[in-house]
Amino acid sequence: LKLGVNNKVDYATLATTDKWPLKINEIDIEIIKPKYTPDAFTLVVRYVPQELDEKFVENEIQCTIASASRIKRIQYNYHRKLNDYRFEVKDYQEYCSILKLGRIAIGYSWLSITPFYPGNRLTYCTKCWCIGHLRNNCNSLPKCRICLETFIENTSHVFHKEPRCAQCDGNHQSLDAQCKVIQDYKQRLKDEVDEAIKSGKLQRVVPKEQAPTFELN
Incomplete structure (x- = not known):
């Protein structure tokens, strides 16, 4: 529950x-x-x-x-x-x-x-570690966050292999900022958010301008 x-x-x-x-x-x-x-x-x-x-x-x-x-x-x-x-x-x-x-x-x-x-923030799955969907919408079996090996029920998983990316199959972790797929995804997300703000669908919250600093004597 x-x-x-x-x-x-x-x-x-x-x-x-x-x-x-x-x-x-x-x-x-x-x-x-x-x-x-x-x-x-x-x-x-x-x-x-x-x-x-x-x-x-x-x-x-x-x-x-x-x-x-x-x-x-x-x-x-x-x-x-x-x-x-x-x-x-x-x-x-x-x-x-x-x-x-x-x-x-x-x-x-x-x-x-x-x-x-x-x-x-990125939308990603903590089951298969792919971007673009969430765990509750994933049909994949749970995988290791680092090497992407499928977990075996009632068996402890020990990580021995090199990292593997679920996005590009490279030798880095799936959410690593160096991944070209992740970089492109973040840029598209930023562009979409900027466009939504420009069209009025979203509003950006801007922090207050710096107020005068009061010195305590």
């Missing part, structure tokens, strides 16, 4: 509660909660001065937001004078509070906080 939700409130409730039954219809059950935090609970602190050490920024964020984790500086493909940091907030109340405030103190600066908006 797998439970799904379509909003952050329900997800946070199910992920944090311990009020689960031990049996359903007299059958013993085991509750397995997700081990990761969805992007919907990820925030970004923007315009952090470059002279601030990454460990210092991490400590400052965790001092204000106790449930903050996986704090990382966002890597951009172009030069920036200021840094952005993304981080996950597991506690829904903390997530809402800091997002409503919209600011966080880092050192002597009062900096903006915004939601994290992930980029375009």
Whole structure:
């Protein structure tokens, strides 16, 4: 039995509660909660001065937001004078509070906080590792993510062979960025998204412009 939700409130409730039954219809059950935090609970602190050490920024964020984790500086493909940091907030109340405030103190600066908006994502199957469809629409037998050998039931799979790509049959993993098929797919996806935005079918969310930085004396 797998439970799904379509909003952050329900997800946070199910992920944090311990009020689960031990049996359903007299059958013993085991509750397995997700081990990761969805992007919907990820925030970004923007315009952090470059002279601030990454460990210092991490400590400052965790001092204000106790449930903050996986704090990382966002890597951009172009030069920036200021840094952005993304981080996950597991506690829904903390997530809402800091997002409503919209600011966080880092050192002597009062900096903006915004939601994290992930980029375009590949559609791929975790059964056969081909792009363009999902696992529930795949008729293939489950395969190894690396070598594409078919899993044998009740047998442990030990990877010994070279990587093999499900897209081009090359000697790299199926979702490797060096794969020409993956590169072409990403470019088509970007072009389609750009066209949808241009036609008005989609709207791009643009982060707030940099607000003045307030110095705390």
